[in-house]
Structures are given as C-alpha cells and as structure tokens.
Amino acid sequence: MAVFHAQDLQGQMKLFRPPENADETHDIISTPVFTDNVGKYLKQSASKKKGSQYGLLACDISDGRAIGESSRLFYNVTAPSSVFICGSQGSGKSHTLATLLENCIVRSIANCLTAPLAGLVFHYDSFVSDSGGLPCEAAYLSSNEELSVRVLCPPTNIATIKIYSSLPNVSVQELRLSQDDLNTKRMLNLMVANPGQGAKMPLYLHTVMRVLRELRIKQQERGGGFDYQEFKNAMEAEPLTKEQLVPLQQRLNTLESFMVKHDRVCATKACKKEAEDFTSNSATSQEAIDWTPASGQLTIIDLSCPCVTAEQACSLFDVCLSLFLEKNTDLGRVVALDESHKYMGKSDESKVFTGSLLSAIRLQRHNGTRIFISTQEPTVSPDLLDLCSTTIVHRFTSPVWLQVLRHHLAGASEASEAKTADLQANGKSQQGERYWKIPASELFSKIVQLRTGEAFLFAPSAIVDASSGSHAEKSAGENGGGWQLVFLGDGIMKIQVRNRITTDGGKSVMAS
Template structure:
C-alpha cells in the first residue's frame, strides 16, 4: 500500500481551535473532526521549509526526520530510513561552536547519529557535541571514491554558458586521458597520478593558482598517504582510509563543515561529493537527504549551483533512487528551481514582502500576474497577513497532491466507491506536533545583571530573583547569563564572599544556565591580581565551559 508508513506531523489549526472553543470531548472525536495531519513516508516526496529565525523551521525539519528514522507512538514505520544532513555555520570559534539542532535526535537510543566534520576541527566538535550521544569522525575522502565527474564538480566546471577558463580546459583534457586509461586497465581513479600530470602540464603559475586552491581543500579531507606519489610498497597503505558510506536503517549522518578554515563555497563542493557517495550505494533501504539552514551556504556561486543541480536531479529521480529531500532555509529565494520541484512547502512566520513575491511565482496558490483581480489581491494580502501573525511552531502548508478528504459514495448498482479530495491550490494552517526526542532548538534568553557599587552581596539577591521570576513558567527556554560587575570592593577577594556572589547566579527550578557568555570585570586598583585569579578559578570550577577568552579584565581609576 502507498500509505503503509505514516508519520504524525501536525494538526489542522482551524479544527484544533474549534475543538478547544466548543468543549468537545477529545477522547471520542468523530473522524471528520480528527485534526491530525500525517506525512506519507512511503511516498518519495520533497519538502521545502522556510521562515524567519526562531519561527520553528528547524523544529519542523527535526519532526520530519524523526518520522522517517524512528519507530514511535507518533508514526507507523516498519522500515526506518537512513538519513544524511548537511550543516554549515560560519559562527564558530577555535574553542566551541553551535551544534546542529538535528543532532538532538540522538537522545533516542534507536537513532544512531554520526557527525562528520573537518579534520581541522575534530577537538572543537568533541566539545561542541559533548552532551549528545553522537560519534564524531573526521570527514575523509578515499581516492577510490573520486572519479571524473566528482573532480569536475570540485573544479566547479560549468558548461552551460559555454565559457570556461583555460586551466579548466587543460584539467578536462587530463581527466579525459586518465579515464581512457582507467577503462583500458579496469582500474580506479589515482589522485597522485592526476596531481603529477597537472604538475607536468603547460599551465602557467597564474593558471594553476585557482586549481591549487581547490586541490588544497580536497587534500585536507584525504588521507595523507594518498596525496603524494606512492610506490608499490606503500600502495596498500594508500588504499586505506575514507568514511563508511553504507546505508543503514535508522542511522543519521550529519556532515557538519562548520569551521573557520572552510568557506561556504568549499562546503558546497564537499556536500555535493558526500551526496553523490551517499546516493550511489546500492540498497533496498529508503533514504532521506536534508539541508539544514541552507541559506548559510547556498549562495550564487558556481559550487552552490552544482549542488543545486545535484539536488534537482535527486528530486527528479527520487522514484528510482528511493530518496526524500528536505530543505530548511530562512530565505525562499535561495533557489527557485528547488521550490518549483518540491511537492510540499511549509511556510513559517516571516515579515519580508520580497519573500512573498519570490514564492508567489512558484506556488500555485499564490500564483500572480499583472492582471490581478480585486479578489486575487485580497486573497494574497490575506495570506501574507496570516504568515506575519503565525506563532512559533505554526505554519502554512502548501501541498497540491495532499489528500484532505475521502468521501464514500454508493452508486446505482450498490457498489461503494471512494472519492478523494486533494488540497490543490488551497492551503492549510497547521500546528507542528511536539517532539519525541530532545529539543535542540531552544531559544537562549540573555539575562544581564549589573551590580553598581556592591557593598553587601546579599542585597542584590532579590534583584536577580525578580529578573528570573517571570521565566519560571517558560521551561522550554534556557538562560544565558551576562554578568557585569562594576566597582567591586576589595573584600570580594575572599573565597567566602566570592561564594556568596556566585550563589546569586543559582537560578530557580526550570531555568538552566547553559553558559556564561561574557564577564566584564572593571577592577579598581586595590583589586589585586591574586584576588582576580581566585575569582576566576571559582567561576571556572562552577562553570567548566568557561574559558579565559570569555573574560575581559580592565583596570579603572
């Protein structure tokens, strides 16, 4: 059956509101008042999720992946899929970064999560994902996984406009000759041989510069033994290395290339290679590919264009390769072509009219031209008004092929038939369901405490309590504390008084202190360095993630 595997995704907002206001007993709802909306896991589909920051799009992506990977009370899943997620964030330091929210699916032991990261960022990622049940591996590409097509994609060769730099013509010639040799010898791609041919080519240094830049990026993700010429004695060593790309049910692989050393263009090139390796595996297990925060790396560059084309090909052939594609982004304008081919569009809250204009020409419901009638304009304004007023976790669902109603009819011969009603050019306002696994998208509230002329530390305790008291009921949030202390008296150098000071930041139940973002100490002259060190060590003992870089020390007169 085409509906053998289903996942509970959301509820119809209008029906839920009606049930809430009418006081109907929810334990015995008639079928026509069932508000649940299910995602058909069996069907090969693609979803485009967009919305402003904090509107709930990452939560929606996680719920879709949860349905595809996990057997739970919210889904009917006999054969879990295997997932691949791409993530890139430029906001990362040498010490710690922001984990991909999808990684919190690892809170359920039935989902095995593996993180593939840049080899230059392994230790940072171990700290970043230290609180999650995930395996951290450096992304390693074996030369046996390289081929002519992937090398051309890495070079961002684009023949659509008929223009290519001279060095790309030379690279194409080298790859063509190597491919002929491989066909005759029934061998595989040899990167060391390719590099040797490049060095012997008649290209000038200026022509080799952009090529060298791309090859350096590739080599940083390859075993060192494969990036130099190898002899027969070392061939076995050179053949070793590379990640395992075999497809396993219930396994989620996150390729997180957040790293100061990797640009968004380089991330796109590597994502494209990983996508190809994942899809080429022969398997009977269904697959799902997801792009998290796609606007951070899907720009107008040639590498992003190559990745877009690969995704378009995957969506077009999803019936043959058994792949579902989910794209989560803030900006719907990143790739109109992807929006055209996606069968489901989930729109969370945004306030940009430009985004609506972009979507208008790619969604049948919002189809618009210069000859708009008055009714059409009113409908468009009404849709935008609904989008702007959406709450966190609410969205508009556009899915022309979605089945919204089945009517039973009996013909003259007494034979019962079923008439299916599809959503078509209409849309639904929905509320995304709660999570089964841990929530990785909790908003972080910044709480700033400023103590002026502290005489007795205990006096400021009610001040802090009054600040955090309104947050008691918002248990789904975490709190980041920004503690700014001004004009500290010298007596605070003692451990007893420092302990009293730290007791101020013990937050009430339900509020979790996840980090101390920054502590600015404006120190008077009498505040000795020894007292400062005592203060720092006590803070560090209480909050192990605190590091010296988070503290700014400045002496005032």
C-alpha cells in the same frame, strides 16, 4: 486503416485499463501528506497489503479549527518526496525539519515505522571558534537510545568540536575521502568545471576537462577506477601559467586536506613532510568513511570550521551527497539540508550543489530518497521550490520572499486569488474548499501573523479527504468502492506542527 477495424477495438481499449498492480489506494500510498480521515480509509482499504509507514506531522488549524483527532495531518514516509521549509529565525522551521526526521528515522508513539530510514544531514555555521559553537539541531535526535548518530567534521576541527560531547549516542569522526571515493564527475564538480559556462569558464578549467576526458578513456580501456595521482601528474605536465596554477592548486589543496594519508599526492618535500606530521597526530586519518546506508543511523556532515568556507562546504557536500546516493540499497533514505541559506548562495560551488540536489529530487522515486530543505530565505533556489512536492512556510516579514513564493507556488499565485473570488461568489461550502479562502493579496498579512510552530502548507498532491458523499470535488480521483479523494490542489492549509519526541535543541536562550 488498421486502427479503425472493429476487431481491434477490444484490444485497443485494454490499453486504457489501469495496471494490474494499481487500485483505489495508489494515490493515497504515493501522496506526501494526508489527513486523519484519509489514513483511516487507507487502513480499511489496504488491511491485507504491506503496511504503510507514516508519522504525525501537524494538526490542521485552518479557519480556527480545533485541534483534535480529525485534524491530524500525517507525513507519508513510505513514498519518496521532497519538502521545502522556510521562515524567519525563531519561527519553527528547524523544529519542523527535526520533526520530519523523527518520523523517518525514530520509532515512537508519533509514527508507524517498521523499517527506519537512513539519514544524511548537511550543516555549516560560520559562528564557530576554538572554544565551541552551535551544534546541528538534528544531533539532538540522539536522545532516543535506538538511534545511532555520527558527526563527520573537518580534520582541522576534530580536536575543538566539543559541542557534541554532551549529547548521548553521538560519535565524532573526521571526514576523510579515499581515492576510491573520487571519479570523473566528482572531480569536475570539485573543480567547478561546467561546460555550460562557455566563454566564462577559466582557461585552466578547459585543460582540466580535457585531461579528465583523456584519463576517462584510458580508464575505460584498462578497467579500474579513478587514479588521483595520475591526474595530478597529467596536470603538472600541462603548460599552465602561474596565474592559472594558483586557483587549481587551491582546489586540489582543499580536496587533499580531506583525503586519507596514503591517497594524498604531494609534489614537494615540504608538502610531504606537512602531510606526515599532520597524519601522525591524527588517529583516524587512515580511515575512509563507510557510506553504506544503515537503518536508524543519522550521519551529520558538520563542516563548521574557521578553515572551511561556505563555497568549500558546498563542494564537499556535493561529494558526500553523491557517495550516499550511489550505494545500492533497498533501504529508504532521507537527505536534509539544515540552515541552507548559510552556505547556498550565488557562488559556482553552490550552483553545482544545487544542480545535484535538483537531479536527486527528479530521481527520488527511483533511488528511494526523501529530501528536506530548511532555509530562512526561499530565494536561495527558486528551482528547488518548483520541484519540491511540499512547501511549509513559517512566519517571515519580507515582502520580497512573498514575491518568490507567488511565482513558484500554486496556492500563492494570482490564479489562486481568482479562484477564491469565484468560489466566494458562488457561495459554495463544499468539503475542502476552506483551503482556498486566503486570497494571494492577503497572504502576506496572514504569514506575518503566524505564531511560532504555525505554518502554511502548500502541497498540491496532498489528500485532505476521502469521502463517499457528493461534496467531494468533481476533479477528485474516484475509486471502485464509491469513495472520492479530495486533493489540496492549489489550496493552502494552516497547520500547527507537533512537539518533538526527542530533545528540542533549538530553544531560544533568554536573558536571566
């Protein structure tokens, strides 16, 4: 056979050579988190290459290690990655989220940031009233003068959302969608029409899918974009019953309440008059949002409003995520979910939004996106835990939450406990093995004892050491310079998150 000819051997061996653009720094450049020692090695090895972007995240305090230069832990801003943050209220998870955003968007003494990223934050809070509410904590990044923060809110809350007025460099606008922002996929998601539902999907949604499919074919033949009025006319021509029309009209009404005036389609005179009266009292209703990412700009979608439910918030967040990610740009982007447990649950709308997030994480290397998810409950979506490259666990007291972590995190699994026993039995004391000293059976008591700002870091691809000695593991990646990289693997690192550079808006309010 040809593959066994001697003359083919040399050519075949070339197929196993590293790519020309790969070198000893490739693993470090693509790691989500690295230590001070690794950063020094990277600076020495890649001095003639394009500079990396990174920011100080925390200090390694595993095994009571003192905070110092060598204990510093950095988040790699250059490489797209995803971070899942969980913990009870007051444990420091929102602080950690804000710290990550600072590293990506705000130039400061804590980071090396040559090109600040563009950020998008999703926020929803049911605690809101006409007299005020709680602002998204990420808005306090505006205390840095170089950062531009814009808050997009529901039209039904534009006059009473005064909670951002005391913050500098913050502009508040209505969240308005134009017809150009809609397409077949987004309409399917807004209608929560999922073919995978099968027999569980309501009959009217089958009609919606057929109509959208027919309009899609016409759109392909004639060119142009999605025509919302044509869609509504086609749906009105369908012989739907009153019971079927009610849920359909509810979803369309929600969508139209966020659309600019000239793109709204009203079937009755009363509806048209209501739209005209509402628009005449709104100065910004004619303006659709520009979703083009801008360096150093943070956009906060705050849908906290008595008129917006958590399910509606998820549907609108899904549209905004798609609009933000579809823009072609060489600029890095970061997407953050603040207090996601308040709007992500078991509803169909939440499942659609979760599916979009999972797709974004799977494609993060191709669209240059970093995704941060902050939640009290790790149970909101175990699938997100599976895909996120880094998980930061703050203090919590629920054994149920631990069971979720044990099923989805390498360092918290039963296998990790078995390896701990093996290492202790062999009496090894190699560099990096201190990260395997917490058996899974003891992990819960360690989590409960965490102080505010402390957390456990799970990141298999994090590089915790770059050394030339023999103490690095045999499985570590070795480069041509004689150095060996030590990965965190299925280990756990205890960290202390750094203080904020910008104003901390999440401090607890104590009784005087």
